[in-house]
Amino acid sequence: MAGGDTKNSSSNAKSRKKKEVKKETGLGLSSKKDENFGEWYSEVVVSGELIEYYDISGCYILRPWTMSIWEIMQAFFDAEIKKMKIKNCYFPLFVSPSVLQKEKDHIEGFAPEVAWVTKSGQTDLEVPIAIRPTSETVMYPYYSKWIRGHRDLPLKLNQWCNVVRWEFSNPTPFIRSREFLWQEGHTAFATKEEADKEVLEILELYRCIYEEYLAIPVIKGKKSEHEKFAGGLYTTSVEAFVPQTGRGIQGATSHCLGQNFAKMFEINFENEKGEKAMVWQNSWAYSTRTIGVMVMVHGDDKGLVLPPKVAAVQVIVIPVPYKDADTDGIIKACEATVETLIKSGFRAEVDFRENYSPGWKYSNWELKGVPLRIEIGPKDLANQQVRCVRRDNSSKIDIPMDKLVVQVEEILANIQQNLFDVAKQKRDACIQIVKTWDEFMEALSHKKMILAPWCDEEEVEKDVKARTKGEMGAAKSLCSPFEQPALDEGTLCFASSKPAKKWTYWGRSY
Known part of the structure; x- marks a missing residue:
């Protein structure tokens, strides 16, 4: 039989040799996925040669094994958006404070994570310069310059780049890092209908990346008002789930920004009737977080398990x-x-x-x-x-x-x-439907992804967060799925006992 050890060695010698080899090479993981997930994850991403820790906390070296996975997903996504006539570009990494502060709601959402350049050599800069946490405020002053009439629309740009968000809460390779790679698409349309259509087309591409490339089941849905992108009209997302930790994870987002940014940055155009109008905008992104989700979902006690579609070596x-x-x-x-x-x-x-x-x-x-x-x-x-x-x-x-x-x-x-199939089976086994607060708390204590009827009120969601705050972190809404189960007449919200308006997924999240 192929693949065995040399036949003339005794079993004792074999086990001694195995122990020696393991000791010498450091092969094998010392932590088990079900026993200490955090330690296991940190160990597997290094031992599996995806990353190396860097000497600045929250920053990681992405090794070739990671980059090849990223490039395979990039090749798929880039080809698909080009079919949609979206063009690649590149904008600078730096943002002036005056532009950054222009859109107040938006920047408030990112303010704690914005990194600033304050010196050049030993000289203090007269005006500090921000490093982009995302590029709306970098790009949109130029959209207002380039868009004049209806013939300039739609304007559909994407860039593959890095962004910096100075995380202080538990940096985790791929999942929460201070610098990460992503693509960010920024599009402008004459009508809301065109914007709405694109939001869902992009979201479907994100579903493909997760389900068809990374073999991870996701739920497509809409974020609550409280959880939506700061400054946007509405946010759609694909949501994954990690059974071992009982945490949801936002996989990728596709936002309709409405006309808020157009108003702030004066992105106006003359329509076909010769009237002045404001554009409708979208932004959408997925990042190297995708790779961390893949590791968490498929990895085991022997190490990484790569889906064939994204493996550098199949x-x-x-x-x-x-x-x-x-x-x-x-x-x-x-x-x-x-x-x-x-x-x-x-x-x-x-x-x-x-x-x-x-x-x-x-x-x-x-x-x-x-x-x-x-x-x-x-x-x-x-x-x-x-x-x-x-x-x-x-x-x-x-x-x-x-x-x-x-x-x-x-x-x-x-x-x-x-x-x-295995990932979906494990994920589905963690989904629990509840209708009351007691059932919700019970399900939360068992690390479930919870589907509950909700009144869709922001204050109620804030209250759920406050009431569930603890060592494990608070529960929040993950998304309201597009595929809504039937909501029987008279169904009440699990948290407020007001009339329920929709079914929503809840849980702890990364």
């Missing part, structure tokens, strides 16, 4: 040369296997490192989350086959070399679907 080929085996033949078979896979469009590599045992290599690539491992040993060579081992469920299957491409394609598609 298939790792490992030679397993036993003593007195035809090593040259095995190496050639490995080379041929990788070549065949690469020619067929798979991201495949071979691990020929001689200073590590096959067993160590298995653990190493499992830690890094590679979806499929192919082992080739003497028996496989003799039988013209390869052994495939799945990362998601550890199942093994021998496949003939002449059916390699077809079967690997099937296996990877199956892994991608299985990761989504």
